[in-house]
Amino acid sequence: xxxxxxxxxxxxxxxxxxxxxxxxxxxxxxxxxxxxxxxxxxxxxxxxxxxxxxxxxxxxxxxxxxxxxxxxxxxxxxxxxxxxxxxxxxxxxxxxxxxxxxxxxxxxxxxxxxxxxxxxxxxxxxxxxxxxxxxxxxxxxxxxxxxxxxxxxxxxxxxxxxxxxxxxxxxxxxxxxxxxxxxxxxxxxxxxxxxxxxxxxxxxxxxxxxxxx
Numbered sequence: 342x343x344x345x346x347x348x349x350x351x352x353x354x355x356x357x358x359x360x361x362x363x364x365x366x367x368x369x370x371x372x373x374x375x376x377x378x379x380x381x382x383x384x385x386x387x388x389x390x391x392x393x394x395x396x397x398x399x400x401x402x403x404x405x406x407x408x409x410x411x412x413x414x415x416x417x418x419x420x421x422x423x424x425x426x427x428x429x430x431x432x433x434x435x436x437x438x439x440x441x442x443x444x445x446x447x448x449x450x451x452x453x454x455x456x457x458x459x460x461x462x463x464x465x466x467x468x469x470x471x472x473x474x475x476x477x478x479x480x481x482x483x484x485x486x487x488x489x490x491x492x493x494x495x496x497x498x499x500x501x502x503x504x505x506x507x508x509x510x511x512x513x514x515x516x517x518x519x520x521x522x523x524x525x526x527x528x529x530x531x532x533x534x535x536x537x538x539x540x541x542x543x544x545x546x547x548x549x550x551x552x553x554x
Contacts, residue, residue, distance in 0.1 A: 343445025345369075346406060347414035347531060350430040350503050351451030352496060353468060354461040356518035358541040360451055361416035363524065366537040369413040374420070381411055392420040392427035395435065404442040405435050421472045431479035431499065433506055440512070447531055450503045450515040459492035 347364060351357050361373035376386045376394075386394070386408070395418060398407040409415070419428045429435050439446050453461075463469035473486035480502075481495040500515075507513035514530040516523045524538040 344443065345413060345531065346439070346443045346446040347416075347449060348430075348436075348439060348446060349414075349416045349418065349449045349451055350436075351417075351449070351453075352430070352458065352499060353417065353419060354465055355451040355453040355458055357417040357451055359518070359539065360449070360527075361414065362541040363527070363535045363538050364414045364416065367528075367533050367535050369533075370411055371414045371416055372409055372412040373415075374417040376409075381409075383411075390420040390425060390427070391415055392418045392429050393425060395429045396427055399435050399438055403438060405429065405439050406443060421468075421476055421478065426476045426478065428479050431502065436506070446512060448507065448510075448513045449527070449530070450500070450513070452500060452515050452517045454517075454519070455493045455496040455500075456489065458496055459489045462492055463489065 347369065349357055349360055351360075358373060361371045365371045370380075372380070372391045375388055375390045378387050381387065391409070394408045395405040395415075398409070399405040401407070406412075406415075418430055420426075421428075436448070459469075462473065469492065470487065473481060473492065474484060477483040478486070478495075480498045481491070485491045486495065503513075503515070514526065516526050520526070524535045528535045
């Protein structure tokens with residue numbers, strides 16, 4: 342049986358931390374945004390960003406997950422801070438490489454209403470105010486992303502991208518974070534039971550230590 346690897350293609354603030362917590366409580370080893378101290382036997386990975394490790398593995402070995410063999414799930418994979426601007430969930434070459442090297446991989450798209458997602462991005466630290474418009478992001482060129490209208494168009498474009506490239510694929514699941522049946526759908530898709538489902542890393546005036554999920 343192929344080894345289970347779970348890769349979330351969702352954007353920041355779309356429920357990525359909630360998914361990560363649910364998978365962690367289900368017994369999976371989860372890498373969410375960055376590797377925390379004590380998560381890996383390889384101390385060189387401490388505080389390394391998941392997205393950077395994916396690209397490093399991709400260009401060094403062809404396998405984006407080669408540097409993180411201990412982990413089963415990757416729930417926020419983008420990074421736009423500390424001089425990094427990496428969005429693996431928008432990169433078909435990288436996604437295809439994961440599929441090729443890990444036949445048992447499952448891809449999930451955490452879907453959130455675009456207007457609500459944009460609003461949350463705008464209120465999360467400086468994500469919507471400076472980091473998104475200040476960087477050239479796939480589908481969101483530098484100088485765009487400071488307004489809800491621009492972010493919503495980008496969000497809708499990402500959803501359309503994922504749906505198109507995974508059209509008819511058995512290894513892809515899109516779920517709405519507002520759907521009460523989401524835990525059951527995810528569990529059925531992955532073949533595991535989810536003992537917990539809730540809201541993790543909720544938006545506030547200031548973010549806790551963590552990603553943008």
